[in-house]
Amino acid sequence: MSIHIRKAAKNDISIILDLLYELGRPKPDNNSDDDVFQRQIKEYFSDDNKEIRLAETGTAVVGMVSMVFLSRLNQKYPELYIPELVVTKSFQNQGIGKKLINTCIVIAKEKKCHRIRLESGNQRKESHKFYKKLGFEQTALSFSKNLN
Numbered sequence: 001m002s003i004h005i006r007k008a009a010k011n012d013i014s015i016i017l018d019l020l021y022e023l024g025r026p027k028p029d030n031n032s033d034d035d036v037f038q039r040q041i042k043e044y045f046s047d048d049n050k051e052i053r054l055a056e057t058g059t060a061v062v063g064m065v066s067m068v069f070l071s072r073l074n075q076k077y078p079e080l081y082i083p084e085l086v087v088t089k090s091f092q093n094q095g096i097g098k099k100l101i102n103t104c105i106v107i108a109k110e111k112k113c114h115r116i117r118l119e120s121g122n123q124r125k126e127s128h129k130f131y132k133k134l135g136f137e138q139t140a141l142s143f144s145k146n147l148n
């Protein structure tokens with residue numbers, strides 16, 4: 001199967017949202033939330049520090065990765081933070097996630113990023129194995145405080 005990785009564009013917003021829901025991200029409670037989600041995705045198309053890449057078969061989008069380039073106070077070059085990575089269930093374990101991460105690595109090197117960082121929930125045991133397989137190391141604990 002041939003998989004093509006390409007930049008996302010405005011007419012991909014609904015498939016991006018579907019992939020995010022598959023990842024377990026919250027669905028909109030109402031139309032106004034939906035508008036906010038759509039606007040936030042659009043920001044990725046106009047902000048030089050944000051990017052979304054899609055994995056596409058000849059006929060369908062089957063995966064996505066989002067990227068945010070963050071400047072750190074004590075680093076000359078940015079950090080690439082990956083907020084979201086997902087491959088749709090029926091296309092998992094076919095090398096597509098690896099292709100998306102390899103695309104991130106190429107982009108990060110072009111931008112001279114000093115590292116790539118991401119968080120993965122405690123429950124995502126399989127994705128932890130995936131990241132380790134791709135050479136990622138577990139270097140920190142993540143703490144969050146829910147304010148909702």
Ligand SMILES: CC(C)(COP(=O)(O)OP(=O)(O)OC[C@H]1O[C@@H](n2cnc3c(N)ncnc32)[C@H](O)[C@@H]1OP(=O)(O)O)[C@@H](O)C(=O)NCCC(=O)NCCS
Nearest residue numbers: 085086087092093094095096097098120126127129130133
């Ligand atoms: C995690 C995820 C993105 C991986 O993508 P994928 O397309 O299924 O993974 P790939 O087929 O590209 O796997 C790449 C390598 O990792 C290995 N790998 C993948 N999952 C693995 C697992 N559970 N255990 C051990 N190795 C694993 C593969 O064997 C492959 O090894 P190879 O390079 O030697 O062939 C995908 O499974 C997914 O979307 N999962 C649900 C959402 C999720 O958890 N996202 C991550 C949020 S942090």
